Amino acid sequence: MFESAELGHKIGKDVWKRDIPELREGLLDAQLDLLQSKKFPVVILVAGVDCAGKGETVNLLNEWMDPRHIEAHALRDLTDEELERPHMYRYWRVLPPKGKIGIFVGTWYSGPLIENVYGRIKNAELDQALERIIRFEKMLCDEGALVLKFWLHLSADEQKKRLKKLEKDPKTRWRVSEKDWQHYKLYDKFRKVSERMLRSTSTAESPWVIVEGTDPRYRYLTIGKVILNALRQRLDAPEPPRHEEPIPPLLPSIDDLLILRTLDLKKKLKQDTYEDELEKYQGRLNLLTRDEDFKKISVVIVFEGNDAAGKGGSIRRITQALDARQYRIIPVAAPTEEERAQPYMWRFWRNIPRKNRFAIFDRSWYGRVLVERVEGFCPRSDWMRAYHEINDFEEQMIRNRTVVVKFWLAISQEEQLKRFKAREKIGFKRFKITNEDWRNRDKWGEYELAVCDMIDRTSTEIAPWTLVEANDKYYARIKVLKTVCERIEKALGK
Amino acid sequence: MFESAELGHKIGKDVWKRDIPELREGLLDAQLDLLQSKKFPVVILVAGVDCAGKGETVNLLNEWMDPRHIEAHALRDLTDEELERPHMYRYWRVLPPKGKIGIFVGTWYSGPLIENVYGRIKNAELDQALERIIRFEKMLCDEGALVLKFWLHLSADEQKKRLKKLEKDPKTRWRVSEKDWQHYKLYDKFRKVSERMLRSTSTAESPWVIVEGTDPRYRYLTIGKVILNALRQRLDAPEPPRHEEPIPPLLPSIDDLLILRTLDLKKKLKQDTYEDELEKYQGRLNLLTRDEDFKKISVVIVFEGNDAAGKGGSIRRITQALDARQYRIIPVAAPTEEERAQPYMWRFWRNIPRKNRFAIFDRSWYGRVLVERVEGFCPRSDWMRAYHEINDFEEQMIRNRTVVVKFWLAISQEEQLKRFKAREKIGFKRFKITNEDWRNRDKWGEYELAVCDMIDRTSTEIAPWTLVEANDKYYARIKVLKTVCERIEKALGK
Numbered sequence: 001m002f003e004s005a006e007l008g009h010k011i012g013k014d015v016w017k018r019d020i021p022e023l024r025e026g027l028l029d030a031q032l033d034l035l036q037s038k039k040f041p042v043v044i045l046v047a048g049v050d051c052a053g054k055g056e057t058v059n060l061l062n063e064w065m066d067p068r069h070i071e072a073h074a075l076r077d078l079t080d081e082e083l084e085r086p087h088m089y090r091y092w093r094v095l096p097p098k099g100k101i102g103i104f105v106g107t108w109y110s111g112p113l114i115e116n117v118y119g120r121i122k123n124a125e126l127d128q129a130l131e132r133i134i135r136f137e138k139m140l141c142d143e144g145a146l147v148l149k150f151w152l153h154l155s156a157d158e159q160k161k162r163l164k165k166l167e168k169d170p171k172t173r174w175r176v177s178e179k180d181w182q183h184y185k186l187y188d189k190f191r192k193v194s195e196r197m198l199r200s201t202s203t204a205e206s207p208w209v210i211v212e213g214t215d216p217r218y219r220y221l222t223i224g225k226v227i228l229n230a231l232r233q234r235l236d237a238p239e240p241p242r243h244e245e246p247i248p249p250l251l252p253s254i255d256d257l258l259i260l261r262t263l264d265l266k267k268k269l270k271q272d273t274y275e276d277e278l279e280k281y282q283g284r285l286n287l288l289t290r291d292e293d294f295k296k297i298s299v300v301i302v303f304e305g306n307d308a309a310g311k312g313g314s315i316r317r318i319t320q321a322l323d324a325r326q327y328r329i330i331p332v333a334a335p336t337e338e339e340r341a342q343p344y345m346w347r348f349w350r351n352i353p354r355k356n357r358f359a360i361f362d363r364s365w366y367g368r369v370l371v372e373r374v375e376g377f378c379p380r381s382d383w384m385r386a387y388h389e390i391n392d393f394e395e396q397m398i399r400n401r402t403v404v405v406k407f408w409l410a411i412s413q414e415e416q417l418k419r420f421k422a423r424e425k426i427g428f429k430r431f432k433i434t435n436e437d438w439r440n441r442d443k444w445g446e447y448e449l450a451v452c453d454m455i456d457r458t459s460t461e462i463a464p465w466t467l468v469e470a471n472d473k474y475y476a477r478i479k480v481l482k483t484v485c486e487r488i489e490k491a492l493g494k
Numbered sequence: 495m496f497e498s499a500e501l502g503h504k505i506g507k508d509v510w511k512r513d514i515p516e517l518r519e520g521l522l523d524a525q526l527d528l529l530q531s532k533k534f535p536v537v538i539l540v541a542g543v544d545c546a547g548k549g550e551t552v553n554l555l556n557e558w559m560d561p562r563h564i565e566a567h568a569l570r571d572l573t574d575e576e577l578e579r580p581h582m583y584r585y586w587r588v589l590p591p592k593g594k595i596g597i598f599v600g601t602w603y604s605g606p607l608i609e610n611v612y613g614r615i616k617n618a619e620l621d622q623a624l625e626r627i628i629r630f631e632k633m634l635c636d637e638g639a640l641v642l643k644f645w646l647h648l649s650a651d652e653q654k655k656r657l658k659k660l661e662k663d664p665k666t667r668w669r670v671s672e673k674d675w676q677h678y679k680l681y682d683k684f685r686k687v688s689e690r691m692l693r694s695t696s697t698a699e700s701p702w703v704i705v706e707g708t709d710p711r712y713r714y715l716t717i718g719k720v721i722l723n724a725l726r727q728r729l730d731a732p733e734p735p736r737h738e739e740p741i742p743p744l745l746p747s748i749d750d751l752l753i754l755r756t757l758d759l760k761k762k763l764k765q766d767t768y769e770d771e772l773e774k775y776q777g778r779l780n781l782l783t784r785d786e787d788f789k790k791i792s793v794v795i796v797f798e799g800n801d802a803a804g805k806g807g808s809i810r811r812i813t814q815a816l817d818a819r820q821y822r823i824i825p826v827a828a829p830t831e832e833e834r835a836q837p838y839m840w841r842f843w844r845n846i847p848r849k850n851r852f853a854i855f856d857r858s859w860y861g862r863v864l865v866e867r868v869e870g871f872c873p874r875s876d877w878m879r880a881y882h883e884i885n886d887f888e889e890q891m892i893r894n895r896t897v898v899v900k901f902w903l904a905i906s907q908e909e910q911l912k913r914f915k916a917r918e919k920i921g922f923k924r925f926k927i928t929n930e931d932w933r934n935r936d937k938w939g940e941y942e943l944a945v946c947d948m949i950d951r952t953s954t955e956i957a958p959w960t961l962v963e964a965n966d967k968y969y970a971r972i973k974v975l976k977t978v979c980e981r982i983e984k985a986l987g988k
Binding site for chain 1: 498501502505509618619621625686693696697699701704712715723724727728745749751752753875878879881946949950951953954955
């Protein structure tokens with residue numbers, strides 16, 4: 001795999017002088033076209049062996065293009081903000097939007113690579129990590145991003161020479177650390193693991209480009225030309241014709257026995273029982289948040305449900321039990337312009353809570369498989385892959401010790417009608433009812449099927465859905481509170 | 495995930511009688527259309543908990559459709575032929591061709607599932623196995639197959655009831671074994687692992703359909719309708735317009751320093767040295783094949799190279815050292831009709847050797863990234879994904895203790911011309927030179943780039959390419975023989 005990158009590639013000064021003006025002009029042009037068309041985001045990874053010129057390459061790219069629309073990220077130690085969130089959070093938060101270029105140095109590959117080289121994770125775990133990366137990059141590509149991956153390579157001899165040279169010069173001595181020599185001693189191991197990594201993550205959509213790092217002119221010119229070529233090709237390509245992919249539609253159950261229809265919506269609580277229980281569970285919840293171990297976990301609560309099912313009321317009964325600094329309510333509506341320029345899941349990643357905190361989502365990432373599916377806002381293949389992406393997302397949170405609680409608040413059609421009419425009458429509630437609510441109501445059956453598919457495909461052993469019979473608000477609120485308490489208790493091992 | 499499959503779905507006799515005629519007619523029609531159009535192959539998986547009706551379902555599908563064009567595979571214990579090959583061999587060999595339907599019971603999922611439930615493999619290894627499955631199914635979908643996956647579910651109570659009932663009836667008692675009860679005791683574990691498995695392998699292209707297994711009519715009708723719907727949808731869909739995917743082309747090295755060009759083609763051996771070495775290495779090879787440990791491995795040798803580079807001669811120098819019952823030479827030319835109806839890699843899978851055997855490929859799966867790429871026989875996305883598929887394929891062989899040796903025999907353009915002309919003159923060699931050879935020669939440069947990309951992307955730490963300077967036949971043959979000996983010695987730990 002590294003054979004061609006050990007041949008001693010070199011570019012003479014003459015060629016350099018001849019090619020650079022055209023390359024730079026081309027890159028600037030392409031960057032401008034990208035910025036104006038906002039066709040897609042560009043993710044460039046610069047990885048490879050130590051001293052192969054990763055940093056210099058990024059500096060040069062910044063110099064060659066308009067640096068206001070490139071952002072380079074050399075992520076090293078995790079900040080405390082990042083430490084408290086799932087591993088990929090640090091990358092999600094800095095993904096470039098459509099029209100912009102993000103350059104990542106080191107990147108999501110370095111962690112698993114180093115860990116395996118130093119024997120801290122086994123090959124099976126390395127493979128797990130790599131598969132997560134493949135899924136992440138596949139998601140980026142599916143969402144339209146151009147992903148370019150460069151691996152700067154040096155032979156063992158060349159790396160040693162490089163380290164010695166840097167060490168000799170007082171001006172660059174600081175760049176060589178104990179750790180670099182330690183890495184160098186593991187060169188063979190490092191090379192072997194890198195090869196395994198490159199092999200398994202070189203996909204058709206985002207193949208690695210291995211570049212010999214020895215000669216700077218060769219390195220820069222190669223990377224520059226590959227970037228320009230890929231940019232131009234994507235910018236100039238005609239929009240592919242939209243055609244429905246050959247994914248068969250999901251069929252509803254043949255016997256009309258939908259899980260939503262099996263709920264007993266007559267369930268009720270009397271007012272005085274309600275008040276007792278409310279006090280009991282709010283107290284329990286509050287106590288839990290003050291538990292010493294609560295500092296090690298975070299809680300994400302998702303509220304989905306029919307319009308007017310009482311999501312807001314249930315949320316308030318939770319937050320009443322919490323310290324206001326400890327929670328955030330995230331109302332999810334149509335995406336903002338900034339959010340539309342990012343992968344679908346981006347706006348949820350940015351709202352993952354820190355440890356010791358709650359994030360309460362009033363509607364959520366499930367919009368993809370509910371409203372977007374029913375209203376046809378995205379093609380079938382997009383919402384079909386969303387089930388997988390959502391399960392992935394929740395799994396990453398859970399691995400980071402987040403308790404993920406998901407509620408579907410269900411009311412009957414009659415109850416909804418009653419509430420809609422009441423809302424129209426009461427002045428201070430009128431803002432809560434819009435034409436859209438009435439339109440959604442017309443599609444009751446389609447939404448019902450979408451909800452059942454959502455439950456079937458995303459109610460998992462690690463993040464189950466809780467279906468809440470919500471015709472009676474008292475009953476619903478207590479069921480919600482009780483479930484939240486129980487799930488947190490389970491996470492705390494109580 | 496199993497919520498909807500525990501609701502007690504049932505279909506009455508009346509509905510059954512009403513729906514079945516139309517369903518059966520529809521299925522037969524669709525099957526005939528499929529057979530005549532040969533548009534795609536259909537792979538149906540029937541998996542799930544014990545006693546949920548997997549076998550009966552398959553029987554019924556066979557009854558409903560024309561059984562001559564359906565093949566059902568209930569693969570249980572590995573045959574000795576299968577035992578000696580990579581794990582997926584048994585599935586590859588029975589994949590349905592385009593136009594036909596293959597039904598798999600149990601399938602590639604059962605192994606990893608059972609192993610994990612019984613604690614014989616850890617979660618990380620389960621994930622590795624599942625990712626291999628995802629890649630396999632992705633390949634099937636990329637190659638155009640329709641993959642339908644059914645999971646028949648029973649609740650714990652229902653399964654127990656089923657087992658008891660079967661045991662009670664003397665006619666069905668034989669169907670319940672000790673092992674079934676053993677499985678039953680692990681129901682909760684089994685359920686949990688299944689859920690993890692279904693979650694991670696439900697992709698947009700081939701999502702699982704979970705079917706409650708309790709009521710036979712419900713089960714049959716659901717599966718029948720899903721199959722009919724998917725078949726019809728794919729059969730009736732217009733061919734998607736062919737458009738070049740937005741994958742950027744691979745760029746050649748900017749400095750003309752190609753690895754092929756760095757070979758010293760002047761390397762030579764004198765005739766008498768050649769004869770000594772030939773005897774030495776052939777003897778060594780023969781001895782190796784009679785080593786006791788050789789019975790535990792197999793050897794795959796791949797010959798690629800320029801036309802007239804001497805592949806045949808090199809192969810003969812190997813086989814001279816072997817027992818004729820121990821090797822097969824597989825000449826690879828344009829695929830046969832049978833092979834064209836299968837995924838690209840199928841014709842190589844069927845030729846994987848047993849233990850203690852050699853398979854020598856005169857040209858190989860690398861045709862995908864050489865001739866098919868250069869001649870445009872397949873779109874770029876197909877040969878780009880082939881690098882990954884090829885590495886996967888070789889990795890599976892190597893995990894099964896196959897020694898994979900790959901040779902590129904390189905000659906210069908001048909040497910090739912000399913040999914072409916000589917072949918045209920000598921009567922008994924004339925069959926070896928065709929118009930196609932001359933045409934290929936015109937594309938020397940394009941082939942050169944394709945070969946270099948092939949080396950860069952598939953010369954891996956586990957299956958490296960050996961580049962052979964072949965202007966001198968003596969030199970080439972000895973280098974080949976010596977490499978084969980060394981690689982086998984390494985595998986035998988000598």
